[in-house]
Amino acid sequence: MGNQLFQEARRFVEMAKSADASDRESAVAKAKNALRSAYANSTLQEQRQLQEMQQELDQIT
Numbered sequence: 001m002g003n004q005l006f007q008e009a010r011r012f013v014e015m016a017k018s019a020d021a022s023d024r025e026s027a028v029a030k031a032k033n034a035l036r037s038a039y040a041n042s043t044l045q046e047q048r049q050l051q052e053m054q055q056e057l058d059q060i061t
Contacts, residue, residue, distance in 0.1 A: 003038065003041065003042055003043075005034070005042070008038065009038040009053065012030050013056060013057060016060065028057055031057055032054070032057060038050055
């Protein structure tokens, strides 16, 4: 089944990356919140992946 919060964070990051310019700010905020929630409950390997997702978000803002 995996880490549900991690999966949710990944989904929100993908949504933010594909969001229209008018929706991007809101989508990025939701993705960042999901990343924060997932980070505390993740393995070290998942945390590294979450950090990479954070960097992807930083590049689109």
